[in-house]
Amino acid sequence: MSDPLIGKIFDEFPDESNWDVVVIGGGPNGLIAGAYLAKAGLKVAVVERRYEVGGGLATEEILFPGYYSNMHAIYHMMVDYMPVLQDFNMNRHALMWLKPNAQTGMVFKDGQSLLLTRMVEDTKDSISKLSYKDAIAFGKLMRKWRKIVDEIIGPATYIPPMAPIEISMAMQRTKVGNEMLELVEQSPLEIITRNFENDRVRALLLYTSCMWGLDPRETGIGMFVALMLQRGVNKCYCDGGSHKFAGALAREIVGSGGTIVDAAEVNKIIMENGRATGVQLAEGRVLRSKVVMSTLDPHSTFLNLVGARNLPTDLKESIERWQYDKWSYYTLHVVSKEPPKYACDDPWINNAFMVIFGIESTEQLLAHWDNVVAGKLADNFGGHATCESLLDPHLVRSPKGGYVSFFQMHAPYEIEGGWEKKGKELEGAVLEKWRKAAPNMTKDNIIMTSHETPAGIEIRFPNMRRGGIKHGDYKPIQLGCFRPNQDCSSSKTPIEGLYVCGASTYPGGMVLGGSGYLGANKVAEDLGIKKWWKPTKPMEQYIKTYLE
Amino acid sequence: MPKEERYDFVIVGGGPNGVGTAAYLAKCGASVCVLEERPEAGGAVENTEPIPGVRITPHAMYMYAGPAPAFEQLELHKYGFRMDWSPQSKNLAEQQVRGVATTQGLAPITDKDAMGWAKISGMLTDPPFIKELLRSIFWCPPHPPEIEVTAENVPYMQVYKRHQPDVWTEELLDMTMFDLMDEYLETEPIKVMHAMVAWYSGAAGHWEGVAIPALGCDITLTIYGGISVPRGGMHDYFHSIIRCAIAHGTVVRTCCPVDEIIIQDGRAVGVRLRETATTDEKKIWANKAVISDVDVKQTFTKLVGPQHLSTSFRRKVEDISLKGGSIWVSHLLTREKLRCRPKFRNPVSGDDAGLGPYPCDSRAIYYEHVADVDGRRGKPTMPPERLMWLSTPGDRFDAADPQCTIPGRYLASPYYTYVPPPEYTVGGPDALDKVKEEINAYLRKAFSQTIENLNDDTLVHHWANTPYESEFRNSGLIGGTWCGTRHCDDQWGENRPIPELARYRTPIERLYLCNQTACHPGGLALMAIPYNLMHILIEDGLAEPGKWWYPSPWYIPQKGKISAVPLHAGGK
Ligand SMILES: Cc1cc2nc3c(=O)[nH]c(=O)nc-3n(C[C@H](O)[C@H](O)[C@H](O)COP(=O)(O)OP(=O)(O)OC[C@H]3O[C@@H](n4cnc5c(N)ncnc54)[C@H](O)[C@@H]3O)c2cc1C
Numbered sequence A: 001m002s003d004p005l006i007g008k009i010f011d012e013f014p015d016e017s018n019w020d021v022v023v024i025g026g027g028p029n030g031l032i033a034g035a036y037l038a039k040a041g042l043k044v045a046v047v048e049r050r051y052e053v054g055g056g057l058a059t060e061e062i063l064f065p066g067y068y069s070n071m072h073a074i075y076h077m078m079v080d081y082m083p084v085l086q087d088f089n090m091n092r093h094a095l096m097w098l099k100p101n102a103q104t105g106m107v108f109k110d111g112q113s114l115l116l117t118r119m120v121e122d123t124k125d126s127i128s129k130l131s132y133k134d135a136i137a138f139g140k141l142m143r144k145w146r147k148i149v150d151e152i153i154g155p156a157t158y159i160p161p162m163a164p165i166e167i168s169m170a171m172q173r174t175k176v177g178n179e180m181l182e183l184v185e186q187s188p189l190e191i192i193t194r195n196f197e198n199d200r201v202r203a204l205l206l207y208t209s210c211m212w213g214l215d216p217r218e219t220g221i222g223m224f225v226a227l228m229l230q231r232g233v234n235k236c237y238c239d240g241g242s243h244k245f246a247g248a249l250a251r252e253i254v255g256s257g258g259t260i261v262d263a264a265e266v267n268k269i270i271m272e273n274g275r276a277t278g279v280q281l282a283e284g285r286v287l288r289s290k291v292v293m294s295t296l297d298p299h300s301t302f303l304n305l306v307g308a309r310n311l312p313t314d315l316k317e318s319i320e321r322w323q324y325d326k327w328s329y330y331t332l333h334v335v336s337k338e339p340p341k342y343a344c345d346d347p348w349i350n351n352a353f354m355v356i357f358g359i360e361s362t363e364q365l366l367a368h369w370d371n372v373v374a375g376k377l378a379d380n381f382g383g384h385a386t387c388e389s390l391l392d393p394h395l396v397r398s399p400k401g402g403y404v405s406f407f408q409m410h411a412p413y414e415i416e417g418g419w420e421k422k423g424k425e426l427e428g429a430v431l432e433k434w435r436k437a438a439p440n441m442t443k444d445n446i447i448m449t450s451h452e453t454p455a456g457i458e459i460r461f462p463n464m465r466r467g468g469i470k471h472g473d474y475k476p477i478q479l480g481c482f483r484p485n486q487d488c489s490s491s492k493t494p495i496e497g498l499y500v501c502g503a504s505t506y507p508g509g510m511v512l513g514g515s516g517y518l519g520a521n522k523v524a525e526d527l528g529i530k531k532w533w534k535p536t537k538p539m540e541q542y543i544k545t546y547l548e
Numbered sequence B: 001m002p003k004e005e006r007y008d009f010v011i012v013g014g015g016p017n018g019v020g021t022a023a024y025l026a027k028c029g030a031s032v033c034v035l036e037e038r039p040e041a042g043g044a045v046e047n048t049e050p051i052p053g054v055r056i057t058p059h060a061m062y063m064y065a066g067p068a069p070a071f072e073q074l075e076l077h078k079y080g081f082r083m084d085w086s087p088q089s090k091n092l093a094e095q096q097v098r099g100v101a102t103t104q105g106l107a108p109i110t111d112k113d114a115m116g117w118a119k120i121s122g123m124l125t126d127p128p129f130i131k132e133l134l135r136s137i138f139w140c141p142p143h144p145p146e147i148e149v150t151a152e153n154v155p156y157m158q159v160y161k162r163h164q165p166d167v168w169t170e171e172l173l174d175m176t177m178f179d180l181m182d183e184y185l186e187t188e189p190i191k192v193m194h195a196m197v198a199w200y201s202g203a204a205g206h207w208e209g210v211a212i213p214a215l216g217c218d219i220t221l222t223i224y225g226g227i228s229v230p231r232g233g234m235h236d237y238f239h240s241i242i243r244c245a246i247a248h249g250t251v252v253r254t255c256c257p258v259d260e261i262i263i264q265d266g267r268a269v270g271v272r273l274r275e276t277a278t279t280d281e282k283k284i285w286a287n288k289a290v291i292s293d294v295d296v297k298q299t300f301t302k303l304v305g306p307q308h309l310s311t312s313f314r315r316k317v318e319d320i321s322l323k324g325g326s327i328w329v330s331h332l333l334t335r336e337k338l339r340c341r342p343k344f345r346n347p348v349s350g351d352d353a354g355l356g357p358y359p360c361d362s363r364a365i366y367y368e369h370v371a372d373v374d375g376r377r378g379k380p381t382m383p384p385e386r387l388m389w390l391s392t393p394g395d396r397f398d399a400a401d402p403q404c405t406i407p408g409r410y411l412a413s414p415y416y417t418y419v420p421p422p423e424y425t426v427g428g429p430d431a432l433d434k435v436k437e438e439i440n441a442y443l444r445k446a447f448s449q450t451i452e453n454l455n456d457d458t459l460v461h462h463w464a465n466t467p468y469e470s471e472f473r474n475s476g477l478i479g480g481t482w483c484g485t486r487h488c489d490d491q492w493g494e495n496r497p498i499p500e501l502a503r504y505r506t507p508i509e510r511l512y513l514c515n516q517t518a519c520h521p522g523g524l525a526l527m528a529i530p531y532n533l534m535h536i537l538i539e540d541g542l543a544e545p546g547k548w549w550y551p552s553p554w555y556i557p558q559k560g561k562i563s564a565v566p567l568h569a570g571g572k
């Protein structure tokens, strides 16, 4: 900037610049893609719309002033498998994961409770209160499913997708593979009712399997039940808040010479002769590049940024068919003087990473979910809560002290009366429900509240359309090699120079660290860059057993 | 067993001054580790989005650092640094047209006011010398102790003498900013306005002996920086600094509170982290030095054990004054865009929720405000019609950098008002927090003097961060002020914060300071302390910058030390 009187003030980031790779979106996937490629020596710019990178990895002061919360991703289920955590020295950035043994509790009106733990025997002890048979079944299944996840689903998350027929053939090579194939064809509800007899046990396991968006009655996704249950008892918390993971990745990018441009909304992918050659920011700046990698949802990437008229007809039609998540989430964040103390038969529940309440039976759970999918919310809702302060002393920075917790439930994107009104009303209803489960959550105990509605999620992240936290529904035709469609699931798109690698690309949403990793692999291959990284041991084993 | 961790420099605190220092040192090739206790580095230069689509700036808002050598030396533009310039930023004539807000409406600014102001600001010479003036005020380390400070060698005095000799007089060193303005400006409201801007930017209009520092605080914002904001807010400017540090190899760790600076044989050798720190290794060693970006009081009362310090030194540190303006920050989310009452409408931009300081009728009002803030030590006593406050334009300037993206919602933020420091408030540090809602309502009444549509129907949310809260959120903001320790003559320049610490060195060998509360020139994210401190670290043989380095032209090397003037530029 230069002033007519004073002369040059100082330099700013240039209006036009040139890069090897421009990544759109600084969520977990964009950051991972950027980190690998920057370290490979490419000139990388990650462009982020918000003032802070991280996307769903956000730890911010929404209970303002003085209290930080993890507003989005908090339960990290793939820490044990993510290549990025092995390929980079994250200790350098003081990144630390906590995996509590008490993982998921569920409390019922009559004071009964169930507790899923990392250690299977502890869970069996808890289930045995309700059904000895179920306890045994759980132990056996978890042994079996751990193998499926360890050997197959875990490592396969970081290997390019295969067509269903190829998968079937590969899986037939081993016993574990066949067991997985058997699962696939059953719906979550079938798997759980078939294996367990007690309704409360079923309700807990169904909640845990489907809470991130599986349809309980859908077939063809059964292996996700194994994944979600097995990973659901191995969730990690990122000490200091999820954003630390994003911060560590951002430092890897910058430390390798990459650049992050934030508060920079991309409003156009520049197309020249049918090729993507860069991006334009809303403020007018242009970043030109050999490769553009988008981590946004399909409509944003293709219809808005590339522009419908620049798309081949097939691609355009397939993108237009894309379905966003069937539900979103409503979260109430609270600060309380005391942490919630649940009235139940197991004091351990008070320390559990996640506590489910408000759900008394599978019937009620299904009715609640059906309601949500139909765009309604009734009094029969339930959800899960976490007291973050029990895990993390760094979140509270107010003279008033206290504990930060949240309650989260499934909620429709559209609701009668609109979310602005409903969001406030729900606060009261949630607190009442919470008080029933944890009697100390009284008005006196609560210092502050703040909520985020499905509409709010979309305002914060326009790419989480319809509040969809995975950028698109999990149904068989939007999973595996169909995510987001067969032309793009390998990350490369039919548009030369354009790659996709966010939650809407294989393997999908949540903080899996998969799409970004696979995107980086693909771009490195296509640009002829020597990869400085190797597949993890379990990935190598998987390749050897099933692919070679 | 984790490996022993060693760096050349360990910096305690990841505020702009700590991280800025890290960037300079890393660029010199040193290994540097920054330890920050909060989940996010940035100190008081931060952003937050308390509800989706509403981005507020709890503390630092404006770019004051325009003349900083850091832009050239650290090349911040390479790390994503961009500005969101105010459309009227640079147009002094337009600023003049707008007038000054008084209870009677907009008071005109005369040509004499404008010319007088331009003259003392270094704008009347060709080319203007404002940049040099500002650099001499902020970007030069205090003179070494063996040098007697005189009207001849104070850097800004040298600048006036050279470029605008008719302004130079020995009395400049004794004047208040009001005294200075009485000489060069004519109408009262504009003087009161500038005194307020200066007070809310560093040194107040009524403090003796800091007329030029106060002037500098004002014009580095209003003229040089064009009352503008970095794109994405001040925190994104901080991002360019931290990314520069990281690109040169700095390790930054958040959630790593330091509990102790380890001292062996009178020398700082490392730090001990709190047990909750998110690292395996809880001790981190420094080969060359430990640098504290923690406020000066905590550095010497908590981090350095009392056995290492003399009683009289500790006493002096305890006595450092936290008065001078603790800041209550309001952020208003409304259903309608806030509109000025007709008599305040800005003839340049039409409607405008922000009016700068109000009301600027006379210094009587100003002094009433001073008495409330620093004299009475309790709840504000001024009627809301007379209460002084300062606001900013309702939103960022470029539509591509909005603060509020909720359709049909508008954010006016921040509004600043001074209240007494929590440390000295009658009724205890949380006395005002206990009546927070009452004070918020009182403030809205005050704001409504100029705004016609701020009422229960239009208001969606009034967030406020009080001084006491700010102090906790960011433990460096002692006193809840934005500069930590007041920039009065007794705590400025060679006296900041006490003469023993003025050159960033401490009684502990190899322990240096870089926090705003401890160092000249104090508050604001100016990148001045890191630059000034560099001179000292070079003197002590701890930093060896490359060709990119240039020292302050007014810098005087300390006797017996290595000069920070490079050899090629005549240094020894
Ligand atoms: C309430 C909630 C709870 C969740 N809980 C969990 C959980 O416990 N565990 C878990 O694993 N996952 C959870 N998730 C899901 C997880 O956060 C996401 O699936 C994940 O963040 C997706 O990563 P991504 O990098 O693909 O995209 P995102 O995280 O969505 O990042 C995309 C980025 O692109 C940016 N962007 C958008 N538009 C533009 C543009 N035009 N130009 C430039 N940048 C743009 C966005 O600001 C964002 O930073 C949760 C999500 C939500 C909302």
Ligand SMILES: Cc1cc2nc3c(=O)[nH]c(=O)nc-3n(C[C@H](O)[C@H](O)[C@H](O)COP(=O)(O)OP(=O)(O)OC[C@H]3O[C@@H](n4cnc5c(N)ncnc54)[C@H](O)[C@@H]3O)c2cc1C
Pocket (backbone or CB within 6 Å): B012, B013, B014, B015, B016, B017, B018, B035, B036, B037, B038, B041, B042, B043, B044, B045, B058, B059, B060, B061, B062, B063, B064, B065, B256, B257, B258, B259, B293, B294, B295, B327, B329, B470, B474, B475, B476, B477, B480, B481, B482, B483, B514, B515, B516, B517, B522, B523, B524, B525, B526
């Ligand atoms: C309301 C307000 C408005 C302001 N407006 C502006 C403005 O418009 N423009 C401008 O330029 N400036 C402004 N400022 C001033 C600016 O924010 C400060 O001057 C600047 O942040 C000071 O930087 P610092 O690094 O010295 O200290 P700080 O920013 O206070 O940073 C110190 C850091 O040290 C950390 N820390 C403390 N103790 C420990 C420990 N034991 N271990 C580890 N870490 C620790 C703290 O968490 C903090 O991050 C404003 C300030 C306030 C309060």
